[in-house]
Amino acid sequence: MSRIGKKPVDLPSGVTASVSGQTIEVKGPKGTRSFKATDDVTLTVEDNVVTITPRGSSKRARQQWGMSRTMVANLITGVTDGFKKELELQGVGYRAAMEGKNLKLNLGLSHDVIYEVPEGVTVTSPKATEITVEGIDEQVVGQVAANIRAWRKPEPYKGKGIRYKDEFVFRKEGKKK
Structure with a gap:
């Protein structure tokens, strides 16, 4: 049962x-x-x-x-109630901003990343280092958040990257002499 x-x-x-x-x-x-x-x-x-x-x-x-x-x-x-995923950017110079319906990400690449937000999902950036994804379909909200995070996943040495608000990133120790 x-x-x-x-x-x-x-x-x-x-x-x-x-x-x-x-x-x-x-x-x-x-x-x-x-x-x-x-x-x-x-x-x-x-x-x-x-x-x-x-x-x-x-x-x-x-x-x-x-x-x-x-x-x-x-x-x-x-x-x-709707569904909500919160992301945060960590790293020197990492920023997010909304330009119309597109999300503009500065992630330390040679170019800015422009992410087109699909229909049925609302993406906001309350601060330069925070992104909020909201919508009524849990699968679409999670997929949009995962697509944004995929541009720069958090790395284990300095912790730089895009992570979920409550995500724990296991940190590694660097090289020793």
Whole structure:
């Protein structure tokens, strides 16, 4: 039995969900999201509660049960609160600034990096060394943050690079004479 799948997902006030076939559509104050479940699970909405039940007892049905429940919970979180990733730049001269819809990064390269922000995601730079990525789709927010971080991953000797706000970078000792 799936411990996660057994838990019903409550719909907060201001959020509506409708099921048509295997697709659930969730509308909230921040927007609309949908998820298409596999044929191994059944989705039902009753009394502001979404329940997911497996069809059969196969291994795949049990796997999809917990995953589908988590996906529906993430839809609801996205349309109510949204998702947020915070990045920080560490290094001499490393800076970030928004220019229209593009993010301009000075990362010690011979040129400035211009990152085009995709639709559905909001990128802001409150300080020159901080970047905030926000949106209603957790996967897209995480991917945009990972793409920005990929330009300069934190290195272990001086700790320079782009890192997540709560990321720990293991530091190494340099050469000794």
